Amino acid sequence: MSTRDENPTVPAGATVAAARHRSPLSTAFRNVGIALDTAARVIFLGRDGVRY
Numbered sequence: 001m002s003t004r005d006e007n008p009t010v011p012a013g014a015t016v017a018a019a020r021h022r023s024p025l026s027t028a029f030r031n032v033g034i035a036l037d038t039a040a041r042v043i044f045l046g047r048d049g050v051r052y
Helices: 023-049
Strands: none
Touching: none
């Protein structure tokens, strides 16, 4: 019977996010995109199109 060295405290598929840093301009652009997307969903789908 073979055994593998596994760390049970780390969930499967976990990735390290500490190395990911967005520039302030990228963050602002992303936030504007999210706001526009939400506004479009409210306009076209009504309040039922937005999940809370």
